[in-house]
Amino acid sequence: MAINNIQALFAESLNELELTDKQKAVLRASLTLFSEKGFNNTSTSDIAQMAGVSEGTVYKQFKTKEGILAAIIGPFIQRVVPKAAHEFTEAVITPPYPDFSRFLETVIKNRMDFAVDNMPQLRIVLQEAITNQEMLTGLGHLLDNLISGPLGTAFRHYQRSGELIKWPLIRIARYLVTTVMGYVLPAALANQPINTNQASKEAAEFLIRGLTP
Amino acid sequence: MAINNIQALFAESLNELELTDKQKAVLRASLTLFSEKGFNNTSTSDIAQMAGVSEGTVYKQFKTKEGILAAIIGPFIQRVVPKAAHEFTEAVITPPYPDFSRFLETVIKNRMDFAVDNMPQLRIVLQEAITNQEMLTGLGHLLDNLISGPLGTAFRHYQRSGELIKWPLIRIARYLVTTVMGYVLPAALANQPINTNQASKEAAEFLIRGLTP
Amino acid sequence: MAINNIQALFAESLNELELTDKQKAVLRASLTLFSEKGFNNTSTSDIAQMAGVSEGTVYKQFKTKEGILAAIIGPFIQRVVPKAAHEFTEAVITPPYPDFSRFLETVIKNRMDFAVDNMPQLRIVLQEAITNQEMLTGLGHLLDNLISGPLGTAFRHYQRSGELIKWPLIRIARYLVTTVMGYVLPAALANQPINTNQASKEAAEFLIRGLTP
Amino acid sequence: MAINNIQALFAESLNELELTDKQKAVLRASLTLFSEKGFNNTSTSDIAQMAGVSEGTVYKQFKTKEGILAAIIGPFIQRVVPKAAHEFTEAVITPPYPDFSRFLETVIKNRMDFAVDNMPQLRIVLQEAITNQEMLTGLGHLLDNLISGPLGTAFRHYQRSGELIKWPLIRIARYLVTTVMGYVLPAALANQPINTNQASKEAAEFLIRGLTP
DNA sequence: AATGAATGAGGCTTCATTCAT
DNA sequence: TATGAATGAAGCCTCATTCAT
Numbered sequence: 007m008a009i010n011n012i013q014a015l016f017a018e019s020l021n022e023l024e025l026t027d028k029q030k031a032v033l034r035a036s037l038t039l040f041s042e043k044g045f046n047n048t049s050t051s052d053i054a055q056m057a058g059v060s061e062g063t064v065y066k067q068f069k070t071k072e073g074i075l076a077a078i079i080g081p082f083i084q085r086v087v088p089k090a091a092h093e094f095t096e097a098v099i100t101p102p103y104p105d106f107s108r109f110l111e112t113v114i115k116n117r118m119d120f121a122v123d124n125m126p127q128l129r130i131v132l133q134e135a136i137t138n139q140e141m142l143t144g145l146g147h148l149l150d151n152l153i154s155g156p157l158g159t160a161f162r163h164y165q166r167s168g169e170l171i172k173w174p175l176i177r178i179a180r181y182l183v184t185t186v187m188g189y190v191l192p193a194a195l196a197n198q199p200i201n202t203n204q205a206s207k208e209a210a211e212f213l214i215r216g217l218t219p
Numbered sequence: 220m221a222i223n224n225i226q227a228l229f230a231e232s233l234n235e236l237e238l239t240d241k242q243k244a245v246l247r248a249s250l251t252l253f254s255e256k257g258f259n260n261t262s263t264s265d266i267a268q269m270a271g272v273s274e275g276t277v278y279k280q281f282k283t284k285e286g287i288l289a290a291i292i293g294p295f296i297q298r299v300v301p302k303a304a305h306e307f308t309e310a311v312i313t314p315p316y317p318d319f320s321r322f323l324e325t326v327i328k329n330r331m332d333f334a335v336d337n338m339p340q341l342r343i344v345l346q347e348a349i350t351n352q353e354m355l356t357g358l359g360h361l362l363d364n365l366i367s368g369p370l371g372t373a374f375r376h377y378q379r380s381g382e383l384i385k386w387p388l389i390r391i392a393r394y395l396v397t398t399v400m401g402y403v404l405p406a407a408l409a410n411q412p413i414n415t416n417q418a419s420k421e422a423a424e425f426l427i428r429g430l431t432p
Numbered sequence: 433m434a435i436n437n438i439q440a441l442f443a444e445s446l447n448e449l450e451l452t453d454k455q456k457a458v459l460r461a462s463l464t465l466f467s468e469k470g471f472n473n474t475s476t477s478d479i480a481q482m483a484g485v486s487e488g489t490v491y492k493q494f495k496t497k498e499g500i501l502a503a504i505i506g507p508f509i510q511r512v513v514p515k516a517a518h519e520f521t522e523a524v525i526t527p528p529y530p531d532f533s534r535f536l537e538t539v540i541k542n543r544m545d546f547a548v549d550n551m552p553q554l555r556i557v558l559q560e561a562i563t564n565q566e567m568l569t570g571l572g573h574l575l576d577n578l579i580s581g582p583l584g585t586a587f588r589h590y591q592r593s594g595e596l597i598k599w600p601l602i603r604i605a606r607y608l609v610t611t612v613m614g615y616v617l618p619a620a621l622a623n624q625p626i627n628t629n630q631a632s633k634e635a636a637e638f639l640i641r642g643l644t645p
Numbered sequence: 646m647a648i649n650n651i652q653a654l655f656a657e658s659l660n661e662l663e664l665t666d667k668q669k670a671v672l673r674a675s676l677t678l679f680s681e682k683g684f685n686n687t688s689t690s691d692i693a694q695m696a697g698v699s700e701g702t703v704y705k706q707f708k709t710k711e712g713i714l715a716a717i718i719g720p721f722i723q724r725v726v727p728k729a730a731h732e733f734t735e736a737v738i739t740p741p742y743p744d745f746s747r748f749l750e751t752v753i754k755n756r757m758d759f760a761v762d763n764m765p766q767l768r769i770v771l772q773e774a775i776t777n778q779e780m781l782t783g784l785g786h787l788l789d790n791l792i793s794g795p796l797g798t799a800f801r802h803y804q805r806s807g808e809l810i811k812w813p814l815i816r817i818a819r820y821l822v823t824t825v826m827g828y829v830l831p832a833a834l835a836n837q838p839i840n841t842n843q844a845s846k847e848a849a850e851f852l853i854r855g856l857t858p
Numbered sequence: 859a860a861t862g863a864a865t866g867a868g869g870c871t872t873c874a875t876t877c878a879t
Numbered sequence: 880t881a882t883g884a885a886t887g888a889a890g891c892c893t894c895a896t897t898c899a900t
Contacts, residue, residue, distance in 0.1 A: 137257040563682060638855050
């Protein structure tokens with residue numbers, strides 16, 4: 007089964023960093039607090055307190071407060087997303103999907119579940135993307151990666167079979183991402199749950215209409 | 220001619236507050252700085268410096284730093300958006316649009332221009348919406364207002380004429396907003412210009428496909 | 433009368449910096465504490481307390497702790513010493529000194545008085561010179577300035593008149609400085625007074641013997 | 646052969662303390678770091694890192710950071726200098742020196758070599774002497790020891806033979822120390838080498854002139 | 859109304875030191 | 880003996896806010 011939870015992947019990277027339990031607690035607390043109050047509104051003393059740790063411990067592994075942010079977001083941007091893309095490819099592309107409609111629905115469901123499973127990280131990335139140019143650039147590359155990777159292959163496949171309109175892939179991807187975000191972001195911001203089953207069906211229905219020749 | 224620029228509306232509210240030139244300069248500087256660096260990363264000393272004003276002056280009219288934020292965002296949320304909605308109604312609904320397609324394209328162009336004209340405010344609202352629940356709630360009401368207002372009337376009109384699919388209005392509005400945001404947000408975040416003429420045509424084309432029965 | 437007290441010159445530079453009374457108090461307290469306990473062993477809270485000022489005030493004018501050090505030492509290195517050299521030139525060179533012996537004695541007395549009047553600064557410079565390469569370089573230039581300036585002129589004059597041995601000026605200056613330091617440094621380190629009248633006579637007597645052809 | 650290197654003597658005292666190799670490494674690293682960056686600017690973590698040792702090990706033998714300083718400087722002040730004085734006596738006084746001039750030159754060369762061989766310790770002592778009263782007192786006693794010891798005997802010998810001026814020994818010693826320091830200190834501070842052969846000749850030449858009746 | 863010096867709480871970070879393993 | 884994670888006090892510095900002029 008595909009790993010579809012950034013916390014799971016995250017845990018791996020933490021083990022690679024050889025973090026102690028307390029240092030993991032620091033990351034956990036930071037994830038929660040950054041997500042809820044924002045990076046700037048979270049003090050290192052807040053983190054230490056929630057992690058049940060001294061403030062010195064916060065700095066033993068992560069040399070600066072930004073270092074903690076990087077340890078949370080880095081895997082998300084650099085490793086998890088590509089890896090997730092890989093998993094998503096296997097799970098989604100490999101089986102012989104009967105048609106574009108089922109393909110789309112599956113992809114959307116997959117990404118919505120991913121988003122729902124990693125809302126804290128999503129919220130942090132959203133916050134930082136607004137003022138952090140570096141992160142913004144990273145996000146920009148994600149779309150490119152999607153298109154130049156297996157998703158692009160699938161899109162071209164369905165274009166040839168006449169099931170997908172012959173617009174530039176970047177435009178198609180934009181509507182796909184955009185529509186998914188239209189369901190995910192409000193939930194992420196309001197910290198509310200989504201029924202990804204229904205949401206993905208709705209989104210797919212709309213996209214099929216808009217993207218079928 | 221319809222006012223389609225928040226700065227213009229903004230100027231009115233400033234006059235109503237009887238702000239001196241220096242105090243207006245404070246708001247202008249705050250708008251720029253909050254938008255570029257974020258509220259938390261902007262110090263009142265930064266503001267005073269960019270406004271060419273003493274630090275004391277910053278606090279003469281706006282009792283706290285958050286007061287400045289409110290003076291910038293308040294009009295955006297409480298007055299400008301509804302008013303803009305009103306303007307938009309007049310400009311868009313009143314004339315007899317030949318069909319849903321032209322209507323949609325006009326609406327989208329109108330809102331995109333609005334967004335482009337007010338990117339700084341948009342960026343600020345985006346930032347704050349993530350951690351500020353109050354603002355989030357305000358944003359949530361906007362969609363309701365759109366639907367219960369003249370836009371809802373128009374939607375129902377085109378549904379009756381068979382040009383618009385008979386989904387719940389909230390769902391239709393979601394796709395409309397979402398698709399427009401798909402063009403506006405990346406530009407807002409990266410501080411890049413958009414060709415709203417082309418973008419609105421593209422977006423309308425897609426939405427028409429997706430929303431026509 | 434020549435200004436022979438760095439605090440006096442210092443006061444000038446402070447006025448030029450338009451320091452408030454409290455900020456001057458910060459410098460005064462820093463001078464005392466740096467001199468007594470060393471730069472590293474003095475905390476900004478120590479300074480604030482001794483100056484009767486909040487810690488924020490310490491940073492209003494001097495952006496960093498090192499900035500305070502620079503404000504104390506800068507004038508010493510950059511302005512006071514050259515200026516003192518000038519004063520010393522006027523006071524010492526201009527009058528027709530009967531012989532090298534009286535000249536030397538006067539120069540030595542002058543510099544010893546200067547050192548005694550500015551022991552705190554001297555102590556600070558000594559401390560910093562050990563680990564601060566920049567300061568060391570500055571000190572190195574002082575000797576050059578002495579020789580290339582009026583003191584060198586005087587030395588050459590007495591060499592021509594046959595009263596001063598024809599060693600390279602740098603070597604002569606070395607012994608002069610060294611011998612004066614031999615009286616001044618122990619006093620500076622131990623914070624003890626010197627009788628500059630007797631000390632300068634003794635030092636001159638020894639130097640005359642060593643430097644007369 | 647006389648031991649003229651504090652590191653050699655130092656090694657002895659370390660052996661007496663029954664230090665392990667790692668603990669010796671701690672002392673070696675501390676010597677280097679204290680000398681280069683100063684005691685206050687060296688952290689125990691710096692020491693551990695340079696010594697290739699854990700932070701805990703730093704504290705196994707030397708209970709505090711000051712304990713390390715004491716272990717470095719103590720021998721210098723309490724044991725090494727007197728012992729060096731003894732060595733110096735044997736090496737210098739015992740042979741029948743033809744005259745005061747050769748005697749002086751030899752003494753000076755000897756002490757300059759000693760200083761050059763132990764510059765790190767010298768730098769540390771200089772630093773600490775400024776703020777550490779105890780160390781200052783210790784240094785003060787050194788001059789007394791020189792005079793009351795074999796150097797005083799030699800001085801009195803040459804005074805009786807009419808080769809050395811009949812000033813108080815303390816005054817003569819002052820000029821001797823001072824002149825040597827005039828060569829050694831600049832080199833120590835700038836971390837530059839000296840040609841002790843030439844320097845001692847120059848210094849002796851000057852002192853002979855100044856101290857011969 | 860405007861100034862800007864002053865405040866002091868609080869933020870990030872370092873570091874000497876301890877202790878369980 | 881050696882380790883290194885953990886501590887927490889203290890250091891430097893920032894900043895929103897106040898107030899006398």
